[in-house]
Amino acid sequence: MLPRGTIDITIHELMPGGQLKELYKATGGAWGGTEVDEAYKQFIISLIGNPIFQRFCKEHKDDHIHMFRDFEIKKRSVNPENDSDVIIRLPFSLKETYQKICDQDLCNSIKQTRYAKEVSLVGDKLRIHASVIKGFFAKSIENTISHVKDLMKNDLVQTISGILMVGGYSESKMLQNAIKDNFPNVKVIVPYEASLVVLKGAVIFGHTPTAIAQRVCRYTYGFNTSVPFDPRIHDRNKLIYTDDGLKCTDIFQKHVEIGQAIIQGQPQILGGSYWPTFNYQTDISFEIYCSDKKSPMYITDEGCIKLGQITVLVLDMSVPIYQREFVLSMSFSGTEIEVSAKEKRTGRCTKTTVNFLG
Incomplete structure (x- = not known):
């Protein structure tokens, strides 16, 4: 299960009667979509500085929330096979806060950062090169792949035939492709509306609690x-x-x-x-x-x-x-x-x- 905050991995065997038998205890970590959000946050801080970012968050809470909602929508469209720039709207209040404290225009200041060639700001539109956006996913994907590989070494799970990805983060093409590339001999299944599958499963389990015959x-x-x-x-x-x-x-x-x-x-x-x-x-x-x-x-x-x-x-x-x-x-x-x-x-x-x- 791959909700936004954490990566939760369970290993089940499908029994002849249709019930599930858990083979290994549920494991995982805080490597979900929120880790991608954290990478984006650190990117913004690298552009404007932490004191300015903290002041912006304190004085413009609504804009802070909307900024990350915009990023949430954009990050779902990031595709490893697409090298087009990604444009994200920055709140005017963020630029205004930066101008007030630094007495500089943020558009010009970005040109002095290490992202000068990959990032530009025109009006309220932040244009980010695809390589930078994809980099936001690196740590999350690396931790997830590493953990799954470690699980695969366990004698109990040597015969895994499929990986079922559910939860909001499962809809990320970046994560899907990484899983498929690293486990080419395993069938990877991403159901339609993967973000709703967890909810549907909870409803089914509520009506049929015996669906899981054995837990670990x-x-x-x-x-x-x-x-x-x-x-x-x-x-x-x-x-x-x-x-x-x-x-x-x-x-x-x-x-x-x-x-x-x-x-x-x-x-x-x-x-x-x-x-x-x-x-x-x-x-x-x-x-x-x-x-x-x-x-x-x-x-x-x-x-x-x-x-x-x-x-x-x-x-x-x-x-x-x-x-x-x-x-x-x-x-x-x-x-x-x-x-x-x-x-x-x-x-x-x-x-x-x-x-x-x-």
């Missing part, structure tokens, strides 16, 4: 718990005193890890059980976390995010604490995770849902 986790998911304190490995700041002895709190108890394949609707149950920390507890709250690390130790580690929590009641306080046992499970379905806490002695089950981030 982008994050590690688990619960906050406590374990017997071990001074050799645990942080003393997390030491607590419980009815069951010394415990280390804030432990990230992993249930599903990054890169693990999960089948739609199939509960992921971790071996082991959970008990109340203190004998007087009438309820237990299990906090649900995800992390961008494969095996975080604590929920306070960098990259850990709290998604929600599930609270279960301890109804029978007369039984020993070791009989107040609960088993937790996660079931991944569509865009949500169903979290269940089942009391082992009675079979009583409590459920909640949190967002599935991927």
